[in-house]
Amino acid sequence: MVGYDPGAQGVAHSPEEAALAGSAAGMVTRALISPFDVLKIRFQLQIESVSSQRPVGKYSGLFQASRCIYSEEGLSAFWKGHTPAQLLSICFGAVQFASFEFLTEVVHKTTAYDSQTAGVHFVCGGLAACSATVVCQPLDTLRTRFAAQGEPKVYSNLRRAVSTMCRSEGVLTFYRGLSPTLMAVFPYAGLQFFSYNVFKKLLAPPPKAGNSGGNLRSLICGSGAGVISKTITYPFDLFKKRLQVGGFEAARLHFGQVRSYRGLLDCMTQIAKEEGVRGFFKGLSPSLVKAALSTGFTFFWYEFFLNAMHNLRLEQRTNSLAEDQKER
Numbered sequence: 001m002v003g004y005d006p007g008a009q010g011v012a013h014s015p016e017e018a019a020l021a022g023s024a025a026g027m028v029t030r031a032l033i034s035p036f037d038v039l040k041i042r043f044q045l046q047i048e049s050v051s052s053q054r055p056v057g058k059y060s061g062l063f064q065a066s067r068c069i070y071s072e073e074g075l076s077a078f079w080k081g082h083t084p085a086q087l088l089s090i091c092f093g094a095v096q097f098a099s100f101e102f103l104t105e106v107v108h109k110t111t112a113y114d115s116q117t118a119g120v121h122f123v124c125g126g127l128a129a130c131s132a133t134v135v136c137q138p139l140d141t142l143r144t145r146f147a148a149q150g151e152p153k154v155y156s157n158l159r160r161a162v163s164t165m166c167r168s169e170g171v172l173t174f175y176r177g178l179s180p181t182l183m184a185v186f187p188y189a190g191l192q193f194f195s196y197n198v199f200k201k202l203l204a205p206p207p208k209a210g211n212s213g214g215n216l217r218s219l220i221c222g223s224g225a226g227v228i229s230k231t232i233t234y235p236f237d238l239f240k241k242r243l244q245v246g247g248f249e250a251a252r253l254h255f256g257q258v259r260s261y262r263g264l265l266d267c268m269t270q271i272a273k274e275e276g277v278r279g280f281f282k283g284l285s286p287s288l289v290k291a292a293l294s295t296g297f298t299f300f301w302y303e304f305f306l307n308a309m310h311n312l313r314l315e316q317r318t319n320s321l322a323e324d325q326k327e328r
Contacts, residue, residue, distance in 0.1 A: 002097075002196065002299065003124070004105035004115045017309050019098035025301035026093025029294055030086050035078035036290035037085065039065055043283030044241040045148055047257035047275070050282050062285055081146025083158050088139035092132045097302060099128035100193070118197040125193030126186035133185050138174035140181070144244040177243035179264050184236030188229045192295055195225035219300040226295025227288055234287060235280040239267050 013021075042065060043050050048057025052064065059065040069077050103124040108115035133140075142161055145154075155161035165173050199221035230237075243261060259274075261267035271279045 002100070002193070002303065003121055004101060004108055006108055006115065013101055013306055013310075015098045015102050017306065018101040019094040021302050021305035021309065022093035022095075022097030023090040024093075024305045025097075025298050026089035026091075027086060028301050029297040030082075030089035032297060033290050033294045034082055034085060035066075036286045036293065038069070038078050038080055039286040040283045040290055041144060041148055041241055042069070043286065044238045045245060046282065047259060049275070049278075080149070081143045084139050084142035084146060084161075088136050088143055091139060092136045093298070093302075095132035095135050096128045096189070099131050100124055103127060116197070118194045121197045122190040122194035126190030129185045129189030130182055133178075133181055137178055137181065141174050141176060141244050144241055148245050176246055177240035180236045180239040180243065180267075184233045184240065188233040188236075191229035191232060192225045195228050196221050196295075196299055199224050215300060215304060218303045219296045221296075222299035223292040223296030225299075226291035226293075229295070230287055230291035231284075234284055237287070238271075238280060238282060239264060242267050242271070 039062065042059055046057045046059055050057060050059060050061070052061040055064075059068065073080075104115040104120060107113055107120050107124060113120050142158065142165075145161060145165075149155065155164065200217065203217050203221060205217075242259070243264065246261060259270060261270060275282070
């Protein structure tokens with residue numbers, strides 16, 4: 001079970017174990033869902049309408065965009081920005097899950113609330129994600145820049161990207177889009193943990209059945225939680241992406257129209273005027289696919305690695321007791 005569980009005797013996870021399992025889950029998941037992330041970012045940054053019925057921009061749909069990117073940039077384009085994205089996933093997963101386990105334990109020990117209720121998971125999940133966002137925002141900005149650039153590349157590698165951005169735009173450029181990110185990440189992550197908690201309890205097997213099908217149940221519950229949370233909070237993710245590529249317009253000219261925004265409110269106003277309400281949901285299709293896979297795999301791998309560490313710990317303890325008995 002995700003979060004501090006006072007009823008699970010001998011299965012309490014330390015923050016270090018949670019951080020290790022969270023980073024491993026983030027690493028494996030990122031490698032699997034990177035193509036959907038690239039597609040989502042390309043759609044989000046396109047000013048023109050994303051429509052297969054009336055194609056006016058460079059990308060008009062999932063399959064068309066996939067073919068276009070593959071023919072123009074090759075298969076490796078679907079993993080553009082993968083290095084900063086992996087660093088982001090590993091860092092974010094470690095901070096988020098370690099913070100979540102810590103916060104749920106604090107809530108249980110210092111308040112009258114049960115740490116395994118959905119409401120507690122919503123608040124603790126949101127706060128844990130906010131702390132991870134502040135720590136990892138520079139990596140997210142780098143990931144977006146790499147995924148957004150076409151050919152020829154503006155940034156040839158991570159080191160060059162960091163030095164170029166620091167020199168030409170200043171250190172604060174790494175925190176562009178932080179406001180909409182924090183506004184979105186609290187309800188997004190909170191809804192993820194809330195929905196996962198609810199689904200896990202709804203799909204819990206009878207007591208006599210044990211934990212049969214536990215891994216598959218984690219995958220299904222995580223996928224449902226990802227779709228619900230992403231749909232509700234999606235516009236803020238789009239605002240963040242638009243703001244993160246500010247000052248990067250020259251590299252995006254061959255993709256179509258580009259815009260500059262003075263801040264979050266200006267970004268929201270311009271999108272509403274030029275692109276309508278549908279503009280707030282550009283890239284939602286690949287984003288929902290990505291959210292289902294990403295959240296499902298994240299919870300699946302997190303619980304998998306936690307269980308593996310728990311089983312290893314039990315095995316070591318059993319071996320240690322057996323050795324003690326032999327010595328006696």
